[in-house]
Amino acid sequence: MKKFAVAIALMLSAIVAHAADRATTPEITPPSNGEEFLRLSSTEKLFWSIGYSQGYLDALNKIDVAAGANSACASLAARTERQSSTAGKMSGFELVSGLEKFYADPANTLIPVGSAIRIYMLQAAGKDQTTIQELIETARALGAESSHRPIASK
Amino acid sequence: MESLSAAFCIIPLLFAVSARVEKPLPRRIPAIVPGIVLTALHDANATSDGRRFDGALAVAKFIVEVMPLGPQRNEFRRSILIYEDIGTVLSYAMRDRYGAYFNDDSLPGMHDRLIADYPGYDDYITEFRVADAKGNVLYPTAETRTFLVEQLTDK
Numbered sequence: 589m590k591k592f593a594v595a596i597a598l599m600l601s602a603i604v605a606h607a608a609d610r611a612t613t614p615e616i617t618p619p620s621n622g623e624e625f626l627r628l629s630s631t632e633k634l635f636w637s638i639g640y641s642q643g644y645l646d647a648l649n650k651i652d653v654a655a656g657a658n659s660a661c662a663s664l665a666a667r668t669e670r671q672s673s674t675a676g677k678m679s680g681f682e683l684v685s686g687l688e689k690f691y692a693d694p695a696n697t698l699i700p701v702g703s704a705i706r707i708y709m710l711q712a713a714g715k716d717q718t719t720i721q722e723l724i725e726t727a728r729a730l731g732a733e734s735s736h737r738p739i740a741s742k
Numbered sequence: 743m744e745s746l747s748a749a750f751c752i753i754p755l756l757f758a759v760s761a762r763v764e765k766p767l768p769r770r771i772p773a774i775v776p777g778i779v780l781t782a783l784h785d786a787n788a789t790s791d792g793r794r795f796d797g798a799l800a801v802a803k804f805i806v807e808v809m810p811l812g813p814q815r816n817e818f819r820r821s822i823l824i825y826e827d828i829g830t831v832l833s834y835a836m837r838d839r840y841g842a843y844f845n846d847d848s849l850p851g852m853h854d855r856l857i858a859d860y861p862g863y864d865d866y867i868t869e870f871r872v873a874d875a876k877g878n879v880l881y882p883t884a885e886t887r888t889f890l891v892e893q894l895t896d897k
Binding site for chain 2: 629630631633634679681682684685686688689692694712
């Protein structure tokens with residue numbers, strides 16, 4: 589009987605701990621574009637940005653396991669993807685601030701988040717404005733196509 | 743004697759002319775004008791358009807100076823004071839590399855002033871504040887702007 593009571597007490601405390609953990613951890617639906625990103629609260633944006641950067645870096649570090657050490661995928665990751673990764677180059681606070689500025693332009697709201705991050709990183713690195721504008725126009729077209737909406741004009 | 747009387751006539755006239763040059767708008771502003779300016783401010787803030795916001799705020803400050811005294815002017819002035827705070831936060835959010843969050847280092851005195859001027863701000867923002875790796879507490883600019891916009895309708 590004593591063991592049974594202890595087991596119930598342990599189970600109850602586990603349920604309470606799990607519920608408390610759920611209450612403090614935000615459940616974030618990953619945003620696919622600016623519309624969805626701007627709907628998140630600042631805390632959610634920050635949590636998501638940190639998770640995105642960390643996850644991206646983890647994926648790059650394991651690309652040789654996933655695709656093979658000498659595969660085309662691994663060389664592409666080493667050549668280009670690592671350069672456009674935010675991990676180690678940009679804090680979560682800066683990424684959130686950058687995306688908020690980028691999506692403040694209503695014409696950019698349909699641009700996918702991944703493209704927005706790359707474009708913002710190029711902007712922050714001082715890439716020339718003509719190239720940036722071309723990338724933005726292409727990303728707007730892709731975003732509008734993926735959401736089946738006409739391109740928003742400024 | 744003649745020159746003295748002429749001076750008495752001309753001096754008030756000069757004051758009247760200079761007053762007209764400084765304030766080209768009529769004393770009686772159509773009731774719709776403050777509403778239009780407030781809408782422009784609201785929209786510029788909603789789209790985070792700092793340049794449009796600053797322009798509309800300058801117009802609002804000019805208009806309030808020529809409005810007749812009364813409750814409408816008081817209400818308009820109150821809205822301008824709130825929009826000035828929104829403008830400070832918006833300008834920082836759009837200008838700074840880390841503009842999504844602020845603290846006393848980035849916007850000196852702003853958090854304390856908001857707490858003093860707006861009852862309920864402290865409780866509201868506590869839910870959204872975060873701490874960085876060094877333990878510095880930061881407050882989000884987006885939620886601060888949302889709170890301030892809500893103050894425009896609350897009395």
